[in-house]
Amino acid sequence: MNARAVLAFGITLILFLSGCGERTTTRSPQAAGPSPGASTQPKPTPKPTPKPTTPKPTKAAPLPLRPLPTMLPAGLRRSTGGRAVALTFDDGPDPVWTPKILDQLRQAGAKATFCVIGSRARAHPHLVARIVREGHQLCNHSWRHDLDLGRRPVAEIRADLVRTTRAIQAAVPGVRVPFYRQPGGRWSPEVVAVGRQLGMQPLHWRVDPQDWAKPTASTIRHRVNGTVRPGAIVLLHDGGGDRAATIAACAHLIGDLKRRYGLARLT
Ligand SMILES: [Zn+2]
Numbered sequence: 001m002n003a004r005a006v007l008a009f010g011i012t013l014i015l016f017l018s019g020c021g022e023r024t025t026t027r028s029p030q031a032a033g034p035s036p037g038a039s040t041q042p043k044p045t046p047k048p049t050p051k052p053t054t055p056k057p058t059k060a061a062p063l064p065l066r067p068l069p070t071m072l073p074a075g076l077r078r079s080t081g082g083r084a085v086a087l088t089f090d091d092g093p094d095p096v097w098t099p100k101i102l103d104q105l106r107q108a109g110a111k112a113t114f115c116v117i118g119s120r121a122r123a124h125p126h127l128v129a130r131i132v133r134e135g136h137q138l139c140n141h142s143w144r145h146d147l148d149l150g151r152r153p154v155a156e157i158r159a160d161l162v163r164t165t166r167a168i169q170a171a172v173p174g175v176r177v178p179f180y181r182q183p184g185g186r187w188s189p190e191v192v193a194v195g196r197q198l199g200m201q202p203l204h205w206r207v208d209p210q211d212w213a214k215p216t217a218s219t220i221r222h223r224v225n226g227t228v229r230p231g232a233i234v235l236l237h238d239g240g241g242d243r244a245a246t247i248a249a250c251a252h253l254i255g256d257l258k259r260r261y262g263l264a265r266l267t
Contacts, residue, residue: 065151066188073189076204077179077266079231084264085257086232087112087250088205090141090181091212092239093120093127100247101238102134108254111265112136115181115203118143118164120239125171132172137265139179139203140164140195145240150188157194165198179203179266203266205235209249212237217248224253230261 080086092098093116105112114131116138121128131138142149143160150157165177180195181203182188192202209215209223224234234257236246257263 063153065148066190068151068186068188072185072204073187073192073202075192076187076202078204078206078233080233080264080266081231082264083230084262085228085230085234085260086264086266087234087236087254087257088115088139088181088203088266089113089236089238090115090240091120091145091237092116093124093131094239094243095124095127097243097247098124098127098238099130101250102130102136104247104250104254105136106134108258108263110254110258110263112263113139113179113203113266114238115139115141115179116164116168117141117145117239118160118167121164121171122167125167128168128171132175135265137179137267138168138175138177139181139266140168140177140200141181142183143167145183147184147186150182150186150191154190154194157191158198161194161198161200204233206232207234209234209236211243211246211249212240214242214245217245220245220249221252221256224249225256228257228261233266 087110089098089101089112092114098114101112114136116128116131118140128138140161141164143164146152146160149160161180168177169175178200179202180191180198180200182191185204187202187204195202206229207224207227209220209227211220215223220236228234236250237243238246254263
């Protein structure tokens with residue numbers, strides 16, 4: 001190899017090496033990752049997301065329930081405010097038992113208050129309409145008789161009560177629902193407050209013969225007649241189970257109470 005050939009080889013080698021360096025320099029930013037908008041570059045394969053160690057809940061976990069207060073909140077309605085007694089019928093409307101109670105009340109010329117469950121009002125709107133048509137009072141008794149409703153978040157309480165009143169008003173457009181009664185009497189200050197915000201007085205009772213536990217008709221009658229006082233609000237049931245004993249008891253009770261004190265529609 002002569003000197004000229006050695007020089008030519010040397011120059012070629014330098015150009016080759018500098019070209020490699022230039023390509024390396026221009027490629028290096030791309031090696032760090034695709035630049036914005038570099039759609040022609042193959043996208044890196046995304047790493048699989050590691051599986052969570054706990055199962056993914058399908059919806060938000062319910063908030064823990066507040067404890068119920070050990071005493072009933074103040075301000076619950078327990079009396080009529082006069083001498084007359086008020087009968088209240090809970091957990092309907094029921095297609096078997098509610099018409100029988102309504103028949104008895106009509107025959108006696110007496111008015112009562114019906115604490116209706118929203119889902120049952122939606123199922124039996126004609127019975128809600130009959131209750132109103134025959135001059136009785138309405139009370140919201142929650143959508144599905146949730147005994148823990150008073151312990152739930154305030155927004156849930158409000159949604160339940162609003163839904164129930166809407167079902168009642170779907171049966172009787174524009175009807176007033178001036179009372180709310182908490183399922184099981186398990187009141188909380190929150191449920192009382194929400195009811196009041198929605199224009200409903202908290203309706204409790206003074207006399208509870210526990211007809212839901214299915215004592216005999218004679219026991220129901222004697223429990224009521226033995227404990228009732230002027231102005232008492234009496235708790236009975238026209239729904240939620242076999243109410244034959246309550247119906248049989250009311251055949252006498254309505255007359256007994258009307259004669260002793262008078263029967264009032266709550267206002
Ligand atoms: Zn009830």
